[in-house]
Amino acid sequence: MAGLSGVAAGLGIGGYLLYSDEPIRQSVVVPQRLRDFRVADDPLHPDLVVVRGRRVDAMVQAAVDKLGGMGRFIRRGDRVLLKPNVGWDRQPEQAANTGPELVEAMVRLCRVAGAKSVWVTDVSLNDPRRCFARSGIEQAAVSAGGEVRLPGQEDFIATDMGGKVLQVWPVARFFHEVDKVINLPIVKHHSLSGCTLAMKNWYGVIGGQRNRLHQAIHASIVDLAAAVRPTLTIMDATRVLKRNGPTGGNPADVVRAETIIAARDEVALDSYCLQFLDLTPEAVPFLALAEQRGLGRVAWRDLHPVDIQLG
Amino acid sequence: MSGLRGVRRVYAVFFVGLFVFFLWSAGFGRLQGYDVELLLQLDPLTALAGVLTSHTLYQGLAFALVILIPTLFLGRFFCSWICPLGILNQAVSHLWHRRRAVEAWEENRYRPLYRLKYYLLVVMLVFAAFGSLQIGLLDPIALIYRSFSLSFLPAVDHVAGGWFYTNAPVFQGGVLIGGILLLILLANRFITRFWCRALCPLGALLGWCSQWSVLRIRRDVDACNQCKQCLKACQGAADPDGAVRVTECHLCMNCIEACGTQALHYGLARERSSIGRPLDINRRRVVESALAAVVAVPVTKSSLSVRTAPAPEVIRPPGSLPEPQFLARCIKCGLCMRICPTNVLQPALLESGFEGLWTPILMNGIGYCEHHCVLCGQVCPTAAIRPVTVAEKVGAPPFTQPIRLGTAFFDRGRCLPWSMDVPCIVCEETCPTSPKAIWYEMVMVKGRDGRQVALKRPFVQPDLCIGCGICENKCPVADLAAIRVTSVGETRSRDNRMLLHQQAVIQDPSRADSVVSG
Structure with a gap:
């Protein structure tokens, strides 16, 4: 009888504890924002440096030195994430992905500056293993002492993007787990937005059904650029995909511009790079939108860019 | 001892x-x-x-x-x-x-x-x-390769992820394939x-x-x-x-x-x-079995299958033999589906007829055929999928034509720019051929509220389309894509054709722009 009373009491208490007005019990997760990865302004150094030359490692070194050296951006012990464009299963000559030489040079500079870890990641459109292998970026990253992080289905965290069209979206968790983020885009033709440059490269941060972003592509690009504020951006304009972007495929669509541009202002950087694609800022609405949001300046000349010519 | x-x-x-x-x-x-x-x-x-x-x-x-x-x-x-x-x-x-x-x-x-x-x-x-x-249904090696590749390994990966896959694949009817092996193992409990x-x-x-x-x-x-x-x-x-x-x-x-x-x-x-x-078999039973099979073969062949009429959803992997020869060689081992990086290769149920059970077909809702990937043909033990090179697949010299798996068609009633005046053209963006098989026309349309909207409306150029299915896979109309690949135009079939000329109209990539601006 005592046992039966115990069971009855247990049922009563259990029923009280489990009672709910909701059909399913779900844990409530408050989406976090990405942290601001920028470093403090420094009036002694320029915010836009253009380096022309042949050897990518020397060009990257010169550009970073002009901006104040890697020590300005990376502290000893920092966890650094590099975000090249590795969207496609293409080889470097096809210029659909960031060049492996730039990735290798940047991983090395971060290591020399004392970074604890250097991760290289992207949310690729084609199969990520093939993209990283055939673009040469996996080998470049590993040989310079970095690590490739391929996001799997489970590697995304709902993140508050705080944008006009982008609110809560899944973001690759690696972006939440580092101290510094460096953007390594490439100059490419893109059929819908006109061009794929630095701000458009942040498409590779989010997962989910991001193909819907095309329905408001300029607003999406600005929302992404507002949500991810990188420490530094270094543009690969050594090879430029002029047509048939963003996939490319035919080396005849690629011209060699042999330029590396380092910047802290992504709007000015993108605006500067339009010349490689024979575009004007008026043809690219996201630039003006970004300036309205206070992300940077379209008139890149106001930044007094430094031009360096290496042998 | x-x-x-x-x-x-x-x-x-x-x-x-x-x-x-x-x-x-x-x-x-x-x-x-x-x-x-x-x-x-x-x-x-x-x-x-x-x-x-x-x-x-x-x-x-x-x-x-x-x-x-x-x-x-x-x-x-x-x-x-x-x-x-x-x-x-x-x-x-x-x-x-x-x-x-x-x-x-x-x-x-x-x-x-x-x-x-x-x-x-x-x-x-x-x-x-x-x-x-049909030997692959019961052959133990094909059976265990199929069961492990299409059911057990993905299941193990769900419990202890990361050993075999970046993303564990999913397979149509995998529970049936794995369940058969489980029954075989369970039978050991009794005999x-x-x-x-x-x-x-x-x-x-x-x-x-x-x-x-x-x-x-x-x-x-x-x-x-x-x-x-x-x-x-x-x-x-x-x-x-x-x-x-x-x-x-x-x-x-x-x-x-x-x-x-x-x-x-x-x-x-x-x-x-x-x-x-000696061997304990009854000769009369052997003859009966053989006779039953002799009767059964024409019965299976007389039923509708891809042999008799092309099926739109039976899209075979790149390098596959023509359907009768394909069915004469495929042992349904599932190794092609194991190695496929995008999970597009799926075991057919009855799409290609009873004979084609568990043979590989492409389901572009799940994946797509990666442009430069030829792994399925590399591992096929019987060359039902020939081991083609990348050059042969994409039509690089010395080859003059790519291998086509089918052709993409727009469903304009579901396409955002065509039916809803919403900008999109993800299909054009992801199209891997150069020049792209998907092109667009700039149009100005008047919306319901009278505002002018600038739109890019996409088209397929069928002789350039290779049927890889990435457009269908990446289309934002998620459940039933607004562009879908069917098998017509597939290289392996002489009958499943629609165009008189398969020759690409645009050979010079510098002319692609003039077509795009249409």
Whole structure:
């Protein structure tokens, strides 16, 4: 009888504890924002440096030195994430992905500056293993002492993007787990937005059904650029995909511009790079939108860019 | 005397390890030239059935002779020494082995039911002789490759992720494929190695071949004290305590180890060796089975399938043979689906007819055919998918045409720019050909509120489309895409065509712009 009373009491208490007005019990997760990865302004150094030359490692070194050296951006012990464009299963000559030489040079500079870890990641459109292998970026990253992080289905965290069209979206968790983020885009033709440059490269941060972003592509690009504020951006304009972007495929669509541009202002950087694609800022609405949001300046000349010519 | 049984166990561990290693290696970045289809090539049954359907012993399938010829002299060593399914059955049977001798004797005695495998073999070979390769349904090597690739490995990855995949794949009807293997393993609970004893057509073939073997298990009738410890340990139901049935014996060597008086040995006959029993099949049943199959073949062929009419959803992997030849070669092993990096290759249910059950088709809702990937053809053991090069697939010199899997068609009623005046053209963005097979026209349209909207409306240029399906896969209309690939225009078929000219109109990429601006 005592046992039966115990069971009855247990049922009563259990029923009280489990009672709910909701059909399913779900844990409530408050989406976090990405942290601001920028470093403090420094009036002694320029915010836009253009380096022309042949050897990518020397060009990257010169550009970073002009901006104040890697020590300005990376502290000893920092966890650094590099975000090249590795969207496609293409080889470097096809210029659909960031060049492996730039990735290798940047991983090395971060290591020399004392970074604890250097991760290289992207949310690729084609199969990520093939993209990283055939673009040469996996080998470049590993040989310079970095690590490739391929996001799997489970590697995304709902993140508050705080944008006009982008609110809560899944973001690759690696972006939440580092101290510094460096953007390594490439100059490419893109059929819908006109061009794929630095701000458009942040498409590779989010997962989910991001193909819907095309329905408001300029607003999406600005929302992404507002949500991810990188420490530094270094543009690969050594090879430029002029047509048939963003996939490319035919080396005849690629011209060699042999330029590396380092910047802290992504709007000015993108605006500067339009010349490689024979575009004007008026043809690219996201630039003006970004300036309205206070992300940077379209008139890149106001930044007094430094031009360096290496042998 | 831990002699031959110990050696057999070393072999068993080695070959199961090899099987798992090959499955693990069958992924992008790990393949590295490993012959991951080796175990399938060693299989004499798929080789024989393939010879019957295609009249060739294709390349690596000649390895099957390495198994077949020794079997004539040594007996069915394959079943307990090499076959991963046999070894797995043996291991599972061991978990459920009977401790009481009378129960074990009852379970391990020979039963007439075990003739069934020979009749199944006859049915399968008659089907093959008439050009229908259904052997893969029951062949143990194809079966275990299929079950592990399409069900067990993805399931393991769900529990302990990251060993085999970045993202665990999903497969149409995978639960059925895995469930069959689970039933086979469960059957060991009731009868030890029920699959091997009663159902396995490869075991039947090897059993038939072993009936003349000179080396076999033999019992010294003088030394034997009739304790029946050998029968208690027997895996094959081969009656080691009486007249040994060589055709049923898997050479597991348990009986030799179990014998207390060392009356059993594996080798040539000795003076006091017992007689053996011949192959136990009823000739009338064999003829009946063959006749039934002869009747069944035209019945299956008379039903609607891709042989008789092209099916839009039957899109075969790049390099696949024309459908009749494809079905004459595909053993449904699932290795192509294991290695496919995008998970687009799926086991067909009845899309291509009953004959095509579990053959690979592309389902672009799940993945797409990666432009520069040819892995499926590289691992196919029977070349139902030919091992094409990347150059042949994409149509790079010296080839003049790419391999087309089908053609993409817009569903303008679902397409955002066409029916809803919403900008999109993700399809054009992802199209991998150069110049792109998808192009667009700039139009200004007036919306419901009177505002002018600038839109890019996409079109397919069918002679440039290779049918890779990435447009369908990436289309934001998620459930039923607004652009879908069907099989028409596929390179492998002469009949499933629509265009008179397959020649690409644009050969010069510098002219692509003028077309795009349309």
